[in-house]
Amino acid sequence: MPGRRKVGNLLALAVLSALVQQPMHPYEIATTLRSWGKDQDMAIKWGSLYTVVRNMERHGLIAAVESVREGRRPERTVYRITDAGRAELVDWARELVSTPVTEQSSFRAGLSVLAVLHPDEATALLRRRLARLEDGIRTAREAFAEHARSVPRLFLVENEYDLTIQEAEANWIRSLLAEFTSGSYPGLDEWRAFHEAGTAPGGATEGGSSTK
Amino acid sequence: MPGRRKVGNLLALAVLSALVQQPMHPYEIATTLRSWGKDQDMAIKWGSLYTVVRNMERHGLIAAVESVREGRRPERTVYRITDAGRAELVDWARELVSTPVTEQSSFRAGLSVLAVLHPDEATALLRRRLARLEDGIRTAREAFAEHARSVPRLFLVENEYDLTIQEAEANWIRSLLAEFTSGSYPGLDEWRAFHEAGTAPGGATEGGSSTK
DNA sequence: GGTCCTATACTCGTATGCGAGTAATCGGAA
DNA sequence: TTCCGATTACTCGCATACGAGTATAGGACC
Structure with missing residues (x-):
């Protein structure tokens, strides 16, 4: 747990920044992020993505909108950002920008x-x-x-x-x-x-x- | 597992670099590292230290020398670096120096x-x-x-x-x-x-x- | 000579990270 | 038409990371 954030993984920040645009399901988030070029600085690990999304939901930063089943594909759960999530995004951005941390190199x-x-x-x-x-x-x-x-x-x-x-x-x-x-x-x-x-x-x- | 290293945590590198000097027990390693000023760029997490040391032993990079019980303190296991460990240290150093990786920032x-x-x-x-x-x-x-x-x-x-x-x-x-x-x-x-x-x-x- | 504080030296449990596997759909080639 | 590989969309489970807890020893101070 890096710090006091409910979900400390920076991938969560990326998820928030994607969902702030519009509701999406996890796979779509990954695709969007990749098209945005964010994958360069933050290789998307599949395992982590779903874990992070689940935790974010648990902490009320995002909420499930619907579970669509298109044809017989696995169920896709679409998430939207909540007000708490929006607040977290802004607060987190503030911290990241203002506070230098010695990173692992x-x-x-x-x-x-x-x-x-x-x-x-x-x-x-x-x-x-x-x-x-x-x-x-x-x-x-x-x-x-x-x-x-x-x-x-x-x-x-x-x-x-x-x-x-x-x-x-x-x-x-x-x-x-x-x-x-x-x-x-x-x-x-x-x-x-x-x-x-x-x-x-x-x-x-x-x-x-x-x-x- | 970042890459193919048997023990991927960079803390393991620090442990190797300490043990290459002389055999020590984990706590002493931490102290040495700290005196070396390495703690700045690599905050020593106690939990990780012992996990990493155990894994390093499992993979033959280090070996237990003795288990001293001084007074009635908890048993201290002294480790020394093995030839495999020395080889790993050098090989790892080569990789880290020669290969740029985009770090998380x-x-x-x-x-x-x-x-x-x-x-x-x-x-x-x-x-x-x-x-x-x-x-x-x-x-x-x-x-x-x-x-x-x-x-x-x-x-x-x-x-x-x-x-x-x-x-x-x-x-x-x-x-x-x-x-x-x-x-x-x-x-x-x-x-x-x-x-x-x-x-x-x-x-x-x-x-x-x-x-x- | 009792008490308190700090330093020593770990252990344990839990949350997390993430690779590898799974399964369905789709487009194109043969 | 059927087969194959790529794409979509996740699930599962193990290995790690690490905070928090534990327990003893030693010295200082009164």
């Missing part, structure tokens, strides 16, 4: 154990990341330009933000790589020495003996 | 529903965020400078990264705010109009009728 985690890799390998891997990142940025920029034709900028703010952050990361990696390759990074020699002596840096020297 | 989520707020409120909230962010950056910078006295820069890369990203976010917010306050942001008037007409933007006009 896998790259940060990777960096925190960067020392276990040989500096040359670390350099190569960072180059790899940079290349992929540049690729991703290019793609995102194109998709953004495409979308921007038909959608007002306000509805694409998150993408603009994303691009900015990714660029900042790319730049940071570039400058780190520059220090690595020029040899100006402090402690680079010790780092290299540790690894070439066949031991992990920061750890005690251990012969790699059998484990079992 | 609550701010991005917030931005994606920014339109549900009145532009004036959005502006105020962004100002609020910016102030808090600047505060956090200042604090982090000081902590970093302090640490940098005793710890080589290599072991603080993640913090450097973090600062860079946070600054990028702050700058982005600043420029967005500038556009909002100068009125140069496209669509600002429509945005305002939507809200002042008493309806959510992008949605159909709906009288706020009773819900139940």
Whole structure:
């Protein structure tokens, strides 16, 4: 339970933002979100969607409108947003916008154990990341330009933000790589020495003996 | 299970990086991590720690060394890293460093529903965020400078990264705010109009009728 | 030398997350 | 006409995540 929200999953926010437009059944919500391009920043997990929707109903944020059975397909339950849901949407938006939270970042985690890799390998891997990142940025920029034709900028703010952050990361990696390759990074020699002596840096020297 | 890792929780990575130094019992791992300052980017959840450790043992990444009972305290099980664990640590580090993944960001989520707020409120909230962010950056910078006295820069890369990203976010917010306050942001008037007409933007006009 | 507060060191139960499975419909090719 | 694969629309159940609870030890203070 991240925080005090009745339904803490950010997927719930997406559901609210879809239902605020019009009543829908869960599958339609997913489709709408995907067409909206929200699936990029929030891969829709089927299992979660239905769990989240059920919980949202339980907490009165949404309410079932009808259960249609079209032909003999599985029953589709159509939901609409309630006033409580609308209030939650706004309140949640307020919180998310105004309060910075330190998010979990896998790259940060990777960096925190960067020392276990040989500096040359670390350099190569960072180059790899940079290349992929540049690729991703290019793609995102194109998709953004495409979308921007038909959608007002306000509805694409998150993408603009994303691009900015990714660029900042790319730049940071570039400058780190520059220090690595020029040899100006402090402690680079010790780092290299540790690894070439066949031991992990920061750890005690251990012969790699059998484990079992 | 994020990916194919036997134990996908990033906490497991932290555990490995602690145990690579020397065998420890779980509580000691937590303490070590905290002293290392890793708790900032990865709040240690007690429940998770023990679950993760158990799973890691099950998968052979770590192994129990001994179960000491000091006095009449609860039994403490000391774990050491195995060769498989060491291999996992390195392999995991490689992946995390080389492969960018689009992480979940609550701010991005917030931005994606920014339109549900009145532009004036959005502006105020962004100002609020910016102030808090600047505060956090200042604090982090000081902590970093302090640490940098005793710890080589290599072991603080993640913090450097973090600062860079946070600054990028702050700058982005600043420029967005500038556009909002100068009125140069496209669509600002429509945005305002939507809200002042008493309806959510992008949605159909709906009288706020009773819900139940 | 008794009491209180904090630190140590976990355990347990529950809510949640989510992959994998299921089943019906539909459009097109053979 | 029938078969096949894709699409629609969910359900189920297990593994995880994690808060809250528990219980002992040690030191400070009076």
